[in-house]
Amino acid sequence: MISLRARQHWRSGPTLRIPRGADDVENTNRRFLLYGVMPLWFVPAVADWIMHRRSNIEHTSGVRESAIHALMMTEAGLPVVAGLTAKVNPLVLSLMGGAALAHGATALWDVSLATDQREVTPVEQHIHSFLEVLPLTAAAFTTCLHWDQVRKALKGGARTDNWKLLPKERPLSARYLxxxxxxxGLCIVLPYAEEMIRCVRARRVPSVT
Structure with a gap:
């Protein structure tokens, strides 16, 4: 369990606030990233779960595909947690870039498996396009907001602090987080946990021929 002292250390700075009506490039990009890109992620995630359910995933690609979905959520989730809670430095940017590449490769694996074992409709494929591009969009906006850290990463980031997880100087509000x-929890963890449970249960029940 995280100690109170550790939590206070990671919440020690003044909370980041975007002034109302601010229309400069930095605040506009930050507002769109936090209140546009991040919440938008939930919509295709739920829609994709519905598509899996409609195509009877538990009796087709089953546990294997559901496990790939869990892997993809981990690949997307780790850099998101880092970006929302830690100072964006060369380490966090490298994590975001590497995770985006891994997520794209896993998405290709996922579709290759799914199309061989169940019906993947054009609608589901279109939903996948959103799920694939949103991590790249988030990484791109973060890069634009922290170009100084990009330069440090490209130069090798000689300082040791560049490659450590550090608390944000201006943490996001507890309400936002x-x-x-x-x-x-509601749009990703619960639906996909339910999917995995269905797949595991279906695998335990012998098929009737």
Missing amino acids: GGIAAGV
């Missing part, structure tokens, strides 16, 4: 956590 709580809202994102609730959205992840």
Whole structure:
């Protein structure tokens, strides 16, 4: 369990606030990233779960595909947690870039498996396009907001602090982080946990021929 002292260390700075009506490039990009890209992720995630359910995933590609979905959520989730809670430095940017590449490769594996074992409709494929591009979009906006850290990463980031997980100097509000956590729980964790449970149960039941 994280100690109170550790939590206070990671919440020690003044909370980041975007001034109302601010229309400069930095605040506009940050507002769109936090209140546009992040919540938008939940919509295709739920829609994709519905498509899996309609195509009877538990009796087709089953546990294997559901496990790939869990892997993809991990690949997307780790850099999101780092970006929302830690200082964006060369380490976090490298994590985002590497995770985006891994997520894309896993998505290709997922579709290759799914199309061989169940019907993947054009609608589901279109939903996948959103799920694939949103991690890249988030990484791109983060890069634009922290170009100084990109330069450090390209130069090798000689300082050791560049390659450590450090708390944000201006952490996001607890209210915002709580809202994102609730959205992840309701729109991603619960639906896909239910999917995995269905797949495991179906595998345990012998098929009737």
